[in-house]
Amino acid sequence: MDYLKKLLILDLDETLIYAAEASFPRKADFLVEPYHIYKRPFLDVFLKKCLDWFEVAVWTSSTPSYAIAIVSAIFENPKILSFVWASERCTVAYDPEWFEYYNRKNLKKVKRKGYRLESIIAVDDTPQKWERSYGNRVRVNPFEGDETDDELKYLLLYLDKLRSAENIRSVEKRFWQNQLIRSIGESGISNAQ
Numbered sequence: 001m002d003y004l005k006k007l008l009i010l011d012l013d014e015t016l017i018y019a020a021e022a023s024f025p026r027k028a029d030f031l032v033e034p035y036h037i038y039k040r041p042f043l044d045v046f047l048k049k050c051l052d053w054f055e056v057a058v059w060t061s062s063t064p065s066y067a068i069a070i071v072s073a074i075f076e077n078p079k080i081l082s083f084v085w086a087s088e089r090c091t092v093a094y095d096p097e098w099f100e101y102y103n104r105k106n107l108k109k110v111k112r113k114g115y116r117l118e119s120i121i122a123v124d125d126t127p128q129k130w131e132r133s134y135g136n137r138v139r140v141n142p143f144e145g146d147e148t149d150d151e152l153k154y155l156l157l158y159l160d161k162l163r164s165a166e167n168i169r170s171v172e173k174r175f176w177q178n179q180l181i182r183s184i185g186e187s188g189i190s191n192a193q
Helices: 043-053 064-074 107-111 151-162 176-192
Strands: 007-010 017-020 030-032 035-039 055-059 091-095 100-104 120-124 137-139
Touching: 007 043, 030 064, 035 064, 043 055, 043 151, 107 120, 120 151, 137 151, 151 176
Parallel strands: 007 055, 007 120, 120 137
Antiparallel strands: 017 035, 030 035, 091 100
């Protein structure tokens, strides 16, 4: 069965890559001054599959120049992306409990580009940024440079299931890792690696 491609919006920092001012004992994958950038394990395979399955976009709360530099380094052809948005497309919100400002990603801005909310998947490590669109968000564990991290392998299996969903917003995505393990069993995950 053929499905219409959904829009997959990916965050950068701590989702796909880790940026550190000081280098790790191992060499960085690339540099974006003043940062040493480490790609999340399995990133290249993950992005290739996602580009086959979805329309892909990037939305980060970082600066535009940083976003362009990272996107240019991790995507073979950045022009294939539906859009690359940075902090200027975020809405600034205030958290009175923590007395701090933070960036929020508002899907109404994506909807204005003609995308249906039911067909948008947003992958991010920071739930607060998508608090008004939690029905679209798939939360990943933050990546902080660990070479043994396997989150993207599991996420790819989960996204394969989500791409056939009629309405992304109606799918329960909390604890998706547990759902995935229950639905395909440990043997299916081992085979996928």
